[in-house]
Amino acid sequence: MIEARGLSAAYGDTPVLFDVSARFSAGRLTALVGPNGCGKSTFLKAIMNFVPVSGGAVTLDGEPILKIGRRKLARRLAYLPQESQCPDYMTLGELVELAGYSRYSLFGGPTEGDRELFQKALGVVGLEGLAHRQVNRLSGGQRQRAFIAMILAQDAGIVLMDEPVNHLDMTYQYATMSLVKDLTRDHGKTVITVLHDLNLTLAFADDVVMMREGRIVAAGPVRETVTPETVGAVFDLDADIFERDGRLVCLPRMDARCRTLAA
Numbered sequence: 479m480i481e482a483r484g485l486s487a488a489y490g491d492t493p494v495l496f497d498v499s500a501r502f503s504a505g506r507l508t509a510l511v512g513p514n515g516c517g518k519s520t521f522l523k524a525i526m527n528f529v530p531v532s533g534g535a536v537t538l539d540g541e542p543i544l545k546i547g548r549r550k551l552a553r554r555l556a557y558l559p560q561e562s563q564c565p566d567y568m569t570l571g572e573l574v575e576l577a578g579y580s581r582y583s584l585f586g587g588p589t590e591g592d593r594e595l596f597q598k599a600l601g602v603v604g605l606e607g608l609a610h611r612q613v614n615r616l617s618g619g620q621r622q623r624a625f626i627a628m629i630l631a632q633d634a635g636i637v638l639m640d641e642p643v644n645h646l647d648m649t650y651q652y653a654t655m656s657l658v659k660d661l662t663r664d665h666g667k668t669v670i671t672v673l674h675d676l677n678l679t680l681a682f683a684d685d686v687v688m689m690r691e692g693r694i695v696a697a698g699p700v701r702e703t704v705t706p707e708t709v710g711a712v713f714d715l716d717a718d719i720f721e722r723d724g725r726l727v728c729l730p731r732m733d734a735r736c737r738t739l740a741a
């Protein structure tokens with residue numbers, strides 16, 4: 479269980495996150511959704527203490543996150559930023575191996591078990607044949623999958639992802655989200671992910687946190703929380719939400735506001 483209580487954050491003199499509280503339970507996939515600039519990435523970064531937090535606290539199973547040492551934290555919590563970077567020389571195999579560092583002994587490297595996990599992580603994202611390729615020579619989508627393999631190889635119980643399906647084609651968007659779903663459903667991991675696509679959210683998330691202007695507008699189980707009313711309140715958008723073959727679908731209407739923005 480990871481919990482944020484009254485989290486506030488600012489960049490310089492500009493506050494961007496206001497008293498945000500949310501609880502994320504084991505085995506559940508939570509999507510953070512909201513318009514551009516509403517504070518989704520900042521929320522994840524505030525959980526990681528990567529931005530100046532001006533109030534509130536984050537706990538892992540009741541323990542303040544700031545009191546957990548870095549190596550221990552890396553075994554429990556993995557974070558995939560929006561635009562991940564790595565040095566030019568680094569190969570895909572090295573990137574994935576790096577992810578396991580928190581488990582290695584002081585003078586030892588990866589164990590046989592670690593290596594099996596790395597191979598599996600590469601296989602899951604469809605890059606098993608490319609371990610010797612430099613990461614920066616992969617295509618945008620392949621690079622994104624490489625960083626997802628890195629997160630899988632870290633094997634932490636809680637995973638924070640900032641737009642993990644950015645740059646991916648539609649097939650890999652669904653494949654990746656299926657994989658992320660398996661992490662929660664089959665392996666009991668807690669996943670919190672920023673998503674822009676409400677249909678991916680409806681298809682894969684258990685819970686949703688809907689944000690606007692640095693605050694949570696609605697939060698809860700996805701089926702009850704994503705409604706035409708909350709979509710309107712968060713995105714200023716008229717949308718129909720309907721069920722098709724047991725699945726919820728969100729279809730925005732090309733209303734006057736969209737036309738004004740498009741003009």
Ligand SMILES: Nc1ncnc2c1ncn2[C@@H]1O[C@H](COP(=O)(O)OP(=O)(O)OP(=O)(O)O)[C@@H](O)[C@H]1O
Nearest residue numbers: 489490494512513514515516517518519520521672
């Ligand atoms: N490093 C920074 N310095 C100053 N302001 C920042 C910085 N990073 C983000 N901001 C501002 O903070 C606000 C929240 O940004 P954030 O990136 O958290 O939004 P977001 O919801 O993740 O947006 P998007 O959907 O566009 O990725 C925005 O107004 C943004 O311009």
